Amino acid sequence: MPQGSPRGTYLEVSESLREKIRVGEITEALPSQSALVGEYGVSRSTIERALAALKTDGVIESVQGAGWFVAGTGDRRPLVERVTDMLRGERVKVGDRFPTEKELCERFGASRTAVRTAIAQMEGQGLIGKRSGRGREVLARPAGRETQTA
Numbered sequence: 001m002p003q004g005s006p007r008g009t010y011l012e013v014s015e016s017l018r019e020k021i022r023v024g025e026i027t028e029a030l031p032s033q034s035a036l037v038g039e040y041g042v043s044r045s046t047i048e049r050a051l052a053a054l055k056t057d058g059v060i061e062s063v064q065g066a067g068w069f070v071a072g073t074g075d076r077r078p079l080v081e082r083v084t085d086m087l088r089g090e091r092v093k094v095g096d097r098f099p100t101e102k103e104l105c106e107r108f109g110a111s112r113t114a115v116r117t118a119i120a121q122m123e124g125q126g127l128i129g130k131r132s133g134r135g136r137e138v139l140a141r142p143a144g145r146e147t148q149t150a
Contacts, residue, residue: 009042009046010042010046010047010049010050010053011050011053013036013040013042013046013047013050014049014050014051014053014054016040017030017036017050017051017054017060018054018057018059021059021060021070026070027070027073028069028070028073029066029067029068029069029070029109030051030060030067030068030069030070032067032111033047033048033051036050051068058071059071063076066078066079066108066110066114067109067110067111067114078118079108079110079114079115079117079118080117080118080121080122082108083104083108083118083119083122084122084127084142085142086107087127087138087141087142088141088142088144092138092141093138093141094138094139094140094141095137095138096137096138097131097135097136097137097138098128098135098136098137098138100135101115101116101119104118104119119136123136126139126140127139127140127141127142
């Protein structure tokens with residue numbers, strides 16, 4: 001990204017992201033803040049200001065633990081619910097290998113921290129656990145979908 005004035009750099013980033021959303025290059029989840037820092041070659045605070053500007057304009061919205069999304073798109077449920085639904089909806093059996101942190105990050109577009117938190121919650125519920133050696137396995141199938149309020 002060409003460097004303008006330090007005060008205007010965040011506006012350049014926000015306009016670039018706005019255009020990517022407008023033309024459909026970004027349709028749901030935005031890249032992580034770390035990815036945006038690398039892509040635009042700016043500081044994390046510049047990215048945060050750019051995202052805040054887009055949020056103020058109603059273009060994007062943040063979901064705690066899930067990231068930034070184009071307003072009105074995507075699954076906003078907590079990551080642990082989405083991962084549990086993955087187990088519920090797929091043909092997963094007790095004893096099957098559970099996806100790695102990296103696989104879950106890629107599948108759900110979530111940060112490693114968010115994935116680790118979801119895994120810890122699922123381990124606490126007795127759904128998954130460590131397997132002998134490396135990795136995790138499915139210990140129990142989740143019950144039917146519970147209705148939870150946000």
